Amino acid sequence: GAGVSQTPSNKVTEKGKYVELRCDPISGHTALYWYRQSLGQGPEFLIYFQGTGAADDSGLPNDRFFAVRPEGSVSTLKIQRTERGDSAVYLCASGTSSYNEQFFGPGTRLTVL
Amino acid sequence: GESVGLHLPTLSVQEGDNSIINCAYSNSASDYFIWYKQESGKGPQFIIDIRSNMDKRQGQRVTVLLNKTVKHLSLQIAATQPGDSAVYFCAENLGVVGSNYKLTFGKGTLLTVNP
Numbered sequence: 001g002a003g004v005s006q007t008p009s010n011k012v013t014e015k016g017k018y019v020e021l022r023c024d025p026i027s028g029h030t031a032l033y034w035y036r037q038s039l040g041q042g043p044e045f046l047i048y049f050q051g052t053g054a055a056d057d058s059g060l061p062n063d064r065f066f067a068v069r070p071e072g073s074v075s076t077l078k079i080q081r082t083e084r085g086d087s088a089v090y091l092c093a094s095g096t097s098s099y100n101e102q103f104f105g106p107g108t109r110l111t112v113l
Numbered sequence: 114g115e116s117v118g119l120h121l122p123t124l125s126v127q128e129g130d131n132s133i134i135n136c137a138y139s140n141s142a143s144d145y146f147i148w149y150k151q152e153s154g155k156g157p158q159f160i161i162d163i164r165s166n167m168d169k170r171q172g173q174r175v176t177v178l179l180n181k182t183v184k185h186l187s188l189q190i191a192a193t194q195p196g197d198s199a200v201y202f203c204a205e206n207l208g209v210v211g212s213n214y215k216l217t218f219g220k221g222t223l224l225t226v227n228p
Binding site: 004033035040041042043044045048056059091093101102103104105106107 | 157158202
């Protein structure tokens with residue numbers, strides 16, 4: 001079956017611009033996660049959704065970052081006034097509510113010039 | 114703060130050899146541990162997991178060992194193949210058993226398999 005998909009695969013933007021990154025989880029998965037991975041590092045947790053609500057957003061670095069999941073399926077990570085330090089690969093993962101295994105998408109590579 | 118870390122950042126082995134990748138964790142309350150494999154340009158791929166009430170778990174060509182006394186985790190890959198070349202991450206989960214919670218990843222070990 002289809003795995004987690006993310007679009008775009010690459011995004012290049014200028015400092016100060018607004019970007020949206022999209023995640024399509026595996027069908028039926030109620031849990032959805034966003035992580036950020038900097039070069040040479042492991043993924044870092046950003047936010048966790050259970051259904052439509054953000055159950056844990058403690059990993060969002062500041063208020064320029066926001067994520068939504070209005071219908072409990074597709075999620076969008078939004079970054080306002082992008083900074084060069086936001087450049088990273090943004091990973092999305094989904095899972096069922098009964099198991100801990102998280103299935104990751106291929107990520108979106110964001111480059112802020 | 115508490116974190117998951119790795120002893121070896123790189124590991125190079127010959128095809129057919131066994132590989133051992135190590136990981137140290139510092140939070141004794143960690144409940145669940147996972148090994149992920151990440152190939153270039155791809156997201157992390159689940160390999161094997163283990164819960165804190167176990168000390169060993171085996172999969173296909175892989176074995177994870179958990180030593181809670183010294184807070185150490187290892188991944189053993191038998192008969193390593195070129196396709197095993199990737200970065201390997203250990204991750205810990207602080208959530209309640211049976212629930213989905215955020216993962217805390219270590220930095221990763223780059224495994225290179227020489228033919």
